[in-house]
Amino acid sequence: MELTPATAAERGLLQTEQLYEYILKTSVYPREPELLKEIRDLSSSHPQAFIATAPDAGQFMAMILKLINAKKTIEIGVFTGYSLLLTALTIPDDGKITAIDIDRSTYDRIGLPVVKKAGLTHKINFIESPALLVLEQLLRDPENHESFDFAFVDADKNNYANYHEKLLKLLKPGGIIMYDNTLWGGTVAMDEEFVPPGRLETRVHAMDLNRKLAADSRVEISQLPLGDGLTMCRRL
Numbered sequence: 001m002e003l004t005p006a007t008a009a010e011r012g013l014l015q016t017e018q019l020y021e022y023i024l025k026t027s028v029y030p031r032e033p034e035l036l037k038e039i040r041d042l043s044s045s046h047p048q049a050f051i052a053t054a055p056d057a058g059q060f061m062a063m064i065l066k067l068i069n070a071k072k073t074i075e076i077g078v079f080t081g082y083s084l085l086l087t088a089l090t091i092p093d094d095g096k097i098t099a100i101d102i103d104r105s106t107y108d109r110i111g112l113p114v115v116k117k118a119g120l121t122h123k124i125n126f127i128e129s130p131a132l133l134v135l136e137q138l139l140r141d142p143e144n145h146e147s148f149d150f151a152f153v154d155a156d157k158n159n160y161a162n163y164h165e166k167l168l169k170l171l172k173p174g175g176i177i178m179y180d181n182t183l184w185g186g187t188v189a190m191d192e193e194f195v196p197p198g199r200l201e202t203r204v205h206a207m208d209l210n211r212k213l214a215a216d217s218r219v220e221i222s223q224l225p226l227g228d229g230l231t232m233c234r235r236l
């Protein structure tokens with residue numbers, strides 16, 4: 001898949017770039033923990049820095065993690081580790097994150113030194129693997145069924161619907177799944193002729209997921225225009 005950087009306004013899905021910058025500067029950056037800022041700064045020179053979790057979406061995720069007292073979580077898609085560190089900073093000291101990425105090299109180089117400095121490695125079980133295999137393996141142990149409080153999905157967009165089925169079995173009733181990129185730079189609402197060619201394929205997956213989640217009676221949902229679109233599902 002071709003990765004094309006979006007402008008801040010495209011990422012933020014707001015009317016203007018200035019408005020998104022206003023929100024970040026006024027309400028997000030001043031409250032962002034120093035260690036998260038450090039990962040964001042270190043990530044900024046990566047050629048694909050634009051795929052990192054947006055700080056406004058991250059701020060909301062931290063609020064939800066606290067509201068539900070999340071202790072046992074799953075993250076699919078780590079990259080440099082912004083959302084992983086955010087989760088590790090937020091859950092209690094005896095909390096555990098199963099963090100999955102198909103390639104851990106970017107995390108090892110950029111995020112891990114900051115996580116070590118923060119003294120948070122004991123909360124993280126990093127598994128380098130295609131995520132679907134890990135979810136299937138977790139499900140083979142009945143002890144894992146209905147045991148997770150929270151899941152964050154920010155990886156290969158074509159697999160979100162598959163992740164959803166597995167995660168619903170792993171999540172406690174009342175548990176939360178958050179899907180990133182569900183508005184895919186605003187392309188989900190564009191006429192196809194105006195969609196940049198590099199975004200066409202994933203747009204179809206995003207639209208398909210959005211339809212499926214809206215029709216899924218096993219969850220309550222809320223789709224939020226934060227970052228690139230964040231859909232929150234609460235398992236009933």
Ligand SMILES: C[S@@+](CC[C@H](N)C(=O)[O-])C[C@H]1O[C@@H](n2cnc3c(N)ncnc32)[C@H](O)[C@@H]1O
Pocket residue numbers: 051052053076077078079080081082083084100101102103129130131132154155156
């Ligand atoms: C958008 S980035 C994640 C951003 C991250 N949440 C952050 O806070 O910066 C997507 C990540 O998904 C990983 N990925 C892609 N396909 C995957 C798969 N099938 N299983 C697990 N990870 C995958 C990529 O290696 C990449 O690091």
Ligand SMILES: O=c1cc(-c2ccc(O)cc2)oc2c(O)c(O)ccc12
Pocket residue numbers: 001002003004050051052053054154155156157180181228
């Ligand atoms: O432009 C992207 C692309 C991705 C992406 C592509 C392929 C994968 O296997 C994983 C991720 O992710 C993005 C993302 O999470 C984001 O917030 C913005 C842009 C992109």
